[in-house]
Amino acid sequence: MMGEMVRAAWASLTAHKLRSFLTMLGILIGVGAIMVIVALGVGGQAAVISLIESQRLQRTIQIIPTELVRPGLPQPGQVLAFVPDDFATVRQFRGVARVYYTLYGEANVAAGRHSVNVTVEAGPSFLPDIAHFVVTEGRMYTDVDVAAHRPVTLISQPLAVTLFGTPHATGRVIRLGGHPLEVIGVTASTQANLLTGLFGANAVYLPGTTCRDLFPWWSITEMDVEVQPGVDKQDLARRIVLALNIAHHDPDGFADSTGLLAGLEHTVGAVTTVLTLVVGAIAGIALVVGGVGVMNIMLVSVAERTQEIGIRMALGATRRHILQQFLLESVIVTTIGGGLGVLCGAAGVIGVRAVTHFPAAVPWWAAAGSVVFSAAVGFLSGLYPARQAARLHPIDAIRNE
Amino acid sequence: MMALRGVWKTYHGPAGPVHALRGIDLTIGQGEFVAIMGPSGSGKSTLMHILGCLDVPSRGEYVFRGRPVHGMSHAELAAVRNREIGFVFQNFHLLPRLSALRNVELPMVYAGVDRRSRRARALALLKEMGLADRADHLPSELSGGQRQRVAIARALANRPSLILADEPTGALDSATGRDVLQLLASLNREGVTLVIITHDEQVGRMAPRMVRLLDGRVVSDERQVQGG
Numbered sequence: 001m002m003g004e005m006v007r008a009a010w011a012s013l014t015a016h017k018l019r020s021f022l023t024m025l026g027i028l029i030g031v032g033a034i035m036v037i038v039a040l041g042v043g044g045q046a047a048v049i050s051l052i053e054s055q056r057l058q059r060t061i062q063i064i065p066t067e068l069v070r071p072g073l074p075q076p077g078q079v080l081a082f083v084p085d086d087f088a089t090v091r092q093f094r095g096v097a098r099v100y101y102t103l104y105g106e107a108n109v110a111a112g113r114h115s116v117n118v119t120v121e122a123g124p125s126f127l128p129d130i131a132h133f134v135v136t137e138g139r140m141y142t143d144v145d146v147a148a149h150r151p152v153t154l155i156s157q158p159l160a161v162t163l164f165g166t167p168h169a170t171g172r173v174i175r176l177g178g179h180p181l182e183v184i185g186v187t188a189s190t191q192a193n194l195l196t197g198l199f200g201a202n203a204v205y206l207p208g209t210t211c212r213d214l215f216p217w218w219s220i221t222e223m224d225v226e227v228q229p230g231v232d233k234q235d236l237a238r239r240i241v242l243a244l245n246i247a248h249h250d251p252d253g254f255a256d257s258t259g260l261l262a263g264l265e266h267t268v269g270a271v272t273t274v275l276t277l278v279v280g281a282i283a284g285i286a287l288v289v290g291g292v293g294v295m296n297i298m299l300v301s302v303a304e305r306t307q308e309i310g311i312r313m314a315l316g317a318t319r320r321h322i323l324q325q326f327l328l329e330s331v332i333v334t335t336i337g338g339g340l341g342v343l344c345g346a347a348g349v350i351g352v353r354a355v356t357h358f359p360a361a362v363p364w365w366a367a368a369g370s371v372v373f374s375a376a377v378g379f380l381s382g383l384y385p386a387r388q389a390a391r392l393h394p395i396d397a398i399r400n401e
Numbered sequence: 402m403m404a405l406r407g408v409w410k411t412y413h414g415p416a417g418p419v420h421a422l423r424g425i426d427l428t429i430g431q432g433e434f435v436a437i438m439g440p441s442g443s444g445k446s447t448l449m450h451i452l453g454c455l456d457v458p459s460r461g462e463y464v465f466r467g468r469p470v471h472g473m474s475h476a477e478l479a480a481v482r483n484r485e486i487g488f489v490f491q492n493f494h495l496l497p498r499l500s501a502l503r504n505v506e507l508p509m510v511y512a513g514v515d516r517r518s519r520r521a522r523a524l525a526l527l528k529e530m531g532l533a534d535r536a537d538h539l540p541s542e543l544s545g546g547q548r549q550r551v552a553i554a555r556a557l558a559n560r561p562s563l564i565l566a567d568e569p570t571g572a573l574d575s576a577t578g579r580d581v582l583q584l585l586a587s588l589n590r591e592g593v594t595l596v597i598i599t600h601d602e603q604v605g606r607m608a609p610r611m612v613r614l615l616d617g618r619v620v621s622d623e624r625q626v627q628g629g
Binding site for chain 1: 450453455456475476479480482483484488490494496498499506507508510511512516555559
């Protein structure tokens, strides 16, 4: 019985392919939008959490000027910079293994006839704020390179393609701000920083010492402290920040970015939740509009098929049979629409991931929930038309020609 | 087998009540072959709807095989139509998107017959009607006579006790119409009660019993010597 009814519903849907597809479209778009939004929200939260986790796991403390993380754009003149004495001070703390600085800046890179502006990140042979630094070709610079101020560099894959037309650029030479550097490796980095990580950036990485030689006027705004095993990182960070703030006569001058991020976790979580809710509500409205479209088309379908309904009733179909048949049709339409919406949403998410490094992901519960919700939309919007169909009088229906 | 007593059917139109049937008394026995005749507007279609349990009397009683139809629920009426009555319509009323086979299966679907048995029964019926090779054709791919034979096969699907034919030859040429009538008559000889509604005298003359309607009343009910 059920199998026959599904076949009948399918047959009448395929009889009007374009109409069925257009009916599905509303649901498809609504569900697709929900998928992408949820994926971005979930991905964003996952990115923040993984960033915080990765920093917790490392034996590194990252200290930055507080101005950089205050709300609003940092005022360039007000951002404190580290001075050589700061490094000497911190080196004396018990539990500190090594102290480095990381430099950030922008500079012009040229090779052959090509020339572009890139972001420069220069520091120790480990890069504490990069979650997954993958060297795809060549090698990372070593402590020796850092100590010897060697003119070597790693460039990002997009940059290699821009400059040399190929991701294989090891052994080539680039000019950074006019100074030649040997490319010793290519990287497909996934920057954990949400903003800079969004796009596969043109980026250059080089030893901090080398960078300091090339751009002595760049101020140092990040101090990386490698901690000895078994030391209480948080306590040490607190004491270092206190000492630096005293030295700079600013009670709120520097901050432990790991600690700041932990606070950020709640903020970002709350923001993404609100965003997901708001945009999700808009997508929900789209689904309701889709449902109204389904109801409209089902009413048209009932009106068109009055005679069919009458014939089925004459042959022994009960009102319940007719009700079920039309409900089934609208549920099938919206469920397929929802399923296609999930697929389109997933395709969109894959697209986002291909273009950016944003870790968007469709959670299974969102996909399953959307399909179930689509089916519910189909049921609700099919209910009224199906009742109209079931209430037809068989002789009126047959007579309708 | 079927008994109508004092059956009235009244429709409420914009110009006041319209009485389609005005006190019909009629009894039809098991295995009979009855032609119900009358000009258009005589109420014969309304009578057919009531005999076929598609509608219920406004007043009076209709007892079908010992069960009072007046006062049945929609579901009970549907069950009677499904199990006891086979309809043959003037315009065949086959579902256009279903093959001949699946049209014949339809009453069995609503009777809850499992797929294998209903397929076998539908094929057997089509074979009886000489349409074994047309099982997978859509109605639009069949001739009028073939379509009506598919409709008859469908009417027989649940082994009904009554076949109700409403102008079964109305849309057919005379030779094909004769074949269809012969087919219906032969089913009657096998024991099915047959009621044909028609305004065609030639068709009416085939039946051993002819009931004439005019203005919602029975004006004559005569048994005649078996014709051609």
